Amino acid sequence: MSRPLNILLVEDDAIEVMKFNKVVKNLELRHKIVEAHDGAQALELLKDREVNPDIIILDLNMPKMNGIEFLKILKQDESRKSIPTVILTTSTNHTDIKECYNIGIAGYVVKPLRHEDYMNNTKKLIEYWSTNELINS
Template sequence: MSRPLNILLVEDDAIEVMKFNRVVKNMEGRHKIMEAHNGEDALNILKDREVNPDIIVLDLNMPKLNGIEFLRAIKKDESRRCIPTIILTTSTNYSDIKECYNIGIAGYVVKPLRHDEYMQSTTKLIEYWSNNELIS
């Protein structure tokens, strides 16, 4: 059964934020998106214990606190470490991929360049997690 998701999107590129929001809006779901522009902003959002994202969609290349630094910080937080974190990035660097999985991500998606492919892959990502048994 599909459930509405509370999604924390951690992305510094305004165009990428707009694209992600467009995908979610086109799904006609009741998903809610919280936006953070870098890892530091995301950690500040998560300090509020009333903010409970079902998933985190995370870019790697950001200013202040990048995606890998954010991952390390969140995995140290006992109450937040189990939030499924999915990397959505342009990086195809194998060492980035391996490091992210070693830290404990739930998935790694390379942003497709073509708009229709981006829409498809992002829709599938959201559909998967809105039907996942881990999300209550």
């Protein structure tokens, strides 16, 4: 059964944030999105126990602290390491992909160039996690 998600979106590009929010708004469920503009800000938000995401959507290429640096710290936190983290990025670098999976991500999605493809892929991503047994248990 689908349910609204608490989503932590870690993305520095305002246009990408706007696109993601548009996809989520068009879904029937009222997902809650908390935004962070880099890994350092995301870690600060996670320290506040009121921010308790069901899923983290993470870009890799960000200022201050990139996605891989964030992942390494997140996965060392016993209380937060099981939060499913999905990479949503432009990077097709095989080294990045392999390193992210080795750290413990739940998925890796390359942002497509076509807007329609981005919308469809993001919709599928959110729909999958809103019905996933890990989150719904």
